[in-house]
Each structure stands twice: as C-alpha cells, then as structure tokens.
Amino acid sequence: MQWEVLLRKHIYALGGAGLLLSVSMAAVFAQTEWTTPPDPPEFSAQSEPIFVSVSDIQEYKALPEYHEPDFVKAFVDAGELPPVAERLPKEPLVFKTGNMPDGVGVYGDTMRHVIGGRPDGWNYIGGAIQGWGGIDIGMYECLTRTGPLFQVEADELEPLPNLAKSWEWSEDGHELTMHLIEGAKWSDGEPFDADDVMFYWEDNVLDSNVAPTGGATPEGFGEGTTLEKIDAYTIKWTFKEVRPTQYLYAMAYGSFCPGPSHLLKPEHPKYNPDNTYEDYKNAFTPEFLNFPVMGAWVPVEYRPDDVIVLRRNPYYWKVDEAGNQLPYLNEVSYRLSTWSDRDVQTVAGTADFSNLEQPENFVESLRRSAEDSAPARLQFGARTIGYSLYPNLSGNGWGEPNELSQAIRDLNRNLDFRKAVTYALDRQSLGESLVKGPFTTPYPGGLYAGTSFYDKDSTAYFPHSMETAKDYLAKAGLEDTDGNGVVNFPEGVAGGQDVQVTMLVNADYTTDKSLAEGVQAQMEQLGIRVVLDTVSGNALAEYQQGGKFDWAVLRNGSDLVSVVQGTSGLAPVGPRTAFSHRAGTDGTLDLMPFEQEMVDTINQFIASSDNAERAELMKKYQQLYTQNLYGIGLTQYPGALLINKRFDNIPAGAPIFQFNWAEDNIIRERVFVPAEDQSNYELHPNTLPNTPGVGNGPISK
Secondary structure: OHHHHHHHHHHHHOOOOOOOOOOOOOOOOOOOOOEOOOOOOOOOOEOOOOOEOHHHOEEEOOOOOOEOOHHHHHHHHOOOOOOHHHHOOOOOEEEOHHHOOOOOOOOOOEEEEEEOOOOOOOOHHHOOOOOOOOHHHHHOOOOEEOHHHHHEOHHHOOOEEOOEEEEEEOOOOOEEEEEEOOOOEOOOOOEOOHHHHHHHHHHHHOOOOOOOOOOOOHHHHOOOOEEEEEEOOEEEEEOOOOOOOOHHHHOOOOOOOOOOHHHHHHHOOOOOOOOOHHHHHOOOOOOOOOOOOOOOEEEEEEEOOOEEEEEEOOOOOEEEOOOEEOOOOOEEEEEEOOHHHHHHHHHHOOOOEEEEOOHHHHHHHHHHHOOOOOOEEEEEOOOOEEEEEEEOOOOOOOOOOOHHHHHHHHHHOOHHHHHHHHHHOOHHHHHHHHOOOOOOEEOOOOOOOOOOOOOHHHOOEOOOOHHHHHHHHHHOOOEOOOOOOOOEOOOOOHHHOEOEEEEEEEOOOHHHHHHHHHHHHHHHHHOOEEEEEEEOOHHHHHHHHHOOOOEEEEEOOOHHHHOOOOHHHHOOOOOOOOOOOOOOOOOOOOOOHHHHHHHHHHHHHHHOOOHHHHHHHHHHHHHHHHHHOOOEEEEEEOOEEEEEOOOEOOOOOOOOEOOOEHHHHOOHHHOEOOHHHOOOOOOOOOOOOOOOOOOOOOOOO
C-alpha cells in the first residue's frame, strides 16, 4: 500500500530503522448494544517528548548584564530607545540553557507562516479575532502558560508561571494570592500592572456584553469567584472551592491574556458612553499598527488578503541565561492564504511552519519529508485531533430557534434519536474518506484514547448498524409518512414536515467539509435530510456563540485532550461554558438528568486534589458522555509538526495540539537559526515598532 511504503521510508529517513509499522484493525460488526471502542491502529512514526521538571525550564531572576541585537542597540545609541536593562523587568523570566535542545541561540532571521484565517482587529479581549495560526500566541501573554507542559513530568503537572511569576494559597485554600512580574512593560513602553489584569476581569470577563476571543466566562473560573487588586503587582482570587488548582489552567492561553488597558479602557462603553460594544470590539482594526502587546512580536504591517508582519518587541520581558533579551527571531510573518496551502508551502520550503492537521495532506507530506532534499522535517504526535457531531441540546430558546429548529432541538434531547444518529454513522468509512492508512481511528466521543484520563472500559461505542439505527428512529416516533425517503415529524409537530436538520460546518478546512458531507450522505440513508451551513472565518464563532445551529460538525477543543485545562467546558456547569448547551433566553439551563450528573461530576473533579478520586470521576464522566451521546464522535487522528530544517531549539515530541497549539509548545521565543543558515527573508530588516523611521508607526483609527 502506498501509505505503508511512504511511512517506512519516512521512518528510515528519521533514523528509526527499527520503527516498523504494524497495523491491524478488527472488523466492526453491527451489534444492537454498545460495546467498548476498537483499539486504535499502531502508528510507530509518532515521536516522544523528553520529560523534565518545571524548574528545568525557567526561573525569574536578575542577571549581571543584558544583551540585545546590534541593530536594536543602534536605536539606543541614537537616543530613540532606553537601554535594554531599563526596558526589562526587575527580575526577567529566564529560560534555562539545559532545557534548550540546541542551547543559547543567536539573533536574526524570520519565521514565515501561512494561514487561512483573516483578522478583524487586535482587541483580543474585546472579541476581535487576529486570524489564528499563532498570531495571537505571538502577541499576547497570559497569567500562566500551558504549551510547554507536554514535556513536564506527570507528578509536577501544573501551569507554568508567566505574567504571574508566583502564587500561594491561603491556609483554608479559598484564597490564591498572585504576584505579577514587576517592572515589565507593554511594547509601547507603558507599564504592565494589576490595573491591566483587573480591567480584563471586571470589564471584559464579567461583562456579559463582551465575549473575549479566548472564550473566557465567569463560570470558567468557578461560581462566585472574585478577583481583587492588592497593590500594583499583587492580585488575590477568592474561590468557593478549596484549593481549586484547576483554575490555574483557565488563567493561561487563551482565557486570561490581558490587553493594554491604557489603550482599550477609553474605548469601552463603561468609560465611553458614545461607544457601543461593537465599537469597542472593533476599535483597533488590523490597519492600526504597533498595537501594544506583552508578547514577543508586534504588528507592523497589514495588507488585506496578503500579509501580516510582526517585528520583535523591544520591551519583551524574557531572556536566556546569558542575558540575551528574547526573542532570537527578529520577525514573524503570516501570508494570508488557505489552511491547506500552509501545508503545501511548508513542505515546499516557501513557508517555515505548519501544524499538519489536514489528513488529506498526510501522504504527500510524508513522501516529501522522507527525501534527503526536503526543506522541512516532520514529526507526528499523538491522536489529539478529533471531530464530533454536536446536537444543540438547549430546549429553552438559546439562539431563538424557529418552529422547525425547535422541533429538531426536541429530537436532539431524545436519547433514542441520538442513538439512531450514532448507529447510522460508519466511522471507519468517514476516516478512510480523509486518508488511507493507520492515521484515523473511529472515535466514540468524549476523552481521546491515549490521553491520561481515558479509560476504555468506561467508553461506550455504538458500532455501525443501519438496521439498528432505523429501529431507534422508529422508537423516537419518526417514520416516512409521505414516501419520499425522508422521515416526517409526527402529526402536530412542525406541521408533520420532513425532518430536515441544518448542520453548521467550518468552510475554511477541507477536512471539516469532507466529514460533513460524509455525515450528510449517511444521514440520507437513515432518512434524515441534512442541509450544510458552511460558514467561513470569524462568522463561525458568532454562529457558535449565538446558538444558530441544529447540529454542528466541529473539531473538538483542548478540554477533551488535557481535561485539566478548560475543564468547565466539559459540561454545562454555567450558562455559557458548554459549546452545545447554553442557557436559554430566560438565563436558565434546562439540563437533562444525565447532564446534571455530568455537571456534578465535573464540579467534584475541579474541587478534588486527590489523583485517584479524579481518575474515578473522569471514568464516570466518560461513561455519562458516551452512553448518553452528549457529543457524537466521528473520527480521531494525529497531527504532525512541519518545520523548516534551518530552525533550532525545537523540543522533541512537541505535539501540534495538546495543552496548546505547537506555536506555543515549541516556545517560539527560544527558537533560532544558526548564523550560517540564516536567510534574507525579513520583510522589514533593522526596524522596530514605535520607533522613528520605521515606516510603520501608529496610525489613526
């Protein structure tokens, strides 16, 4: 088989002559009762991380001296920029050399990205989208950090300090005092302090009129949680639960990344009555350059449907052990194209980085990367990409459904109907329609196989059986009364018309559309008409948040991978935490009994610090999720990191998606290009944001 030959060549090219592929997949026979899922096929091309302690990665301390690129020093010598020691905080975050695969780096070069998204503004905390693909990860920093946790030993697993350099719990465990990094500055030189944190919390997270891009909600930090400012560099959380370390994960990307309050606050309707919340969200369009950030790079150029360029932040607050101010790379750029083109260009060498997540590109990427002349190296991670069909389970008005959609919602809340849908799905065929080989595996929903809290015996799998599916459809009260091949609602429900479902699909990814079309075809065999509502870019989030869907075929979030991150999203523990079931127009959640059990289980998990108890709670959660088909799994597969061979300090086993995306997992501010391999790809060499003569200074809105 083609894929088998290519994988074998790829493994030998990586020096893994002993890593031979062995694939076996048991045939799935139709059954009338659920069973445990089949084991995923073996996939020996996956790489493994080297595990370390948190203290091996970083610390905060003052160093005897600091250094910067020569071209930046020229701005200092010209009096246009303060000396580097004055731009750094009192105790910078210091990355330790021992955790850098290739050691202390050198300055220069750029990393070229290609993305399929489009930015609608820089106000991340106000709900504007930057276009994804790592742009926001490079611009915004959060209280804690989770990306590098893939390499942290399990018994030390806890988010890394970041903007919050340290914290301690009160004796009773209800209060968490956090100490912010002292003396750090935004990229425009303005101080970062507790006021920025409090503005984010009080006027964005707590304001129900604002939907921060990272999805932060009050419920995500615990019911009744409060936050107060103690002094300029100290904040205090108060929780109802005892020592809920779970919420440290909610303080990482993307749900607690403060914005520059000195720039945003004057645009907020609370402080500017002339502005609407839409005005606030869109106050800083992509054309507004040099938007202040705490991240490593600052936007200095934007050309619609062409490119976004970010240059190094001269006030960045992280260094290496030699005192070199980071980042090493002077620039990151983002060519505005398509997500599929990102893979093609990285394989070809005209781009430098890609999260290979489109299985349609796996075979060709493997073939090219196995060649000696390949510009990019490729490493597969675990199967942490999964897709589900999410029925909208809100029955009391979320999204203001019309008569037909309300009737579909009522069906969605009927377990017999959900069983009909899941039995009708041929998951093996859905996966193979994307790519042949050992990549995909049938996914029952819930926690992913291979992740730390997964338990196979607690996982209900409904194998494909169209006969069984039709039996359950009849049990749900649906039959084809007019003989056109589509079942009808019972008389008196939605006028007895055909059961027609509108299914939300992300139009930006070929994988999403292919899976949705496969589901559509299989539902047609069942007797349900599915109409695809393919929505592109930023509008997709608005449809999701607004409940404008009957079903949605979407890629799952990180909560089903790590569990400890975004935990409140695993169940509708609050009005806005769960994607597929939010509060209705009256503000209440109409939970079904099994959902209430899920909520109780998740709340117990969050409140517990006993690892054995947490493991048992996740078994119960998995059973409730999969037996009741809270989300209906489709397929699960690995992703691969594609990165140009000229880059050093790429950690072994870095997944493209686990606690965060690979752009954060690899710690880009530490990545460098050896001097002899550096290119001339920088689009704005020898320039800095917010300095004279750059040609990219601040512009009026």
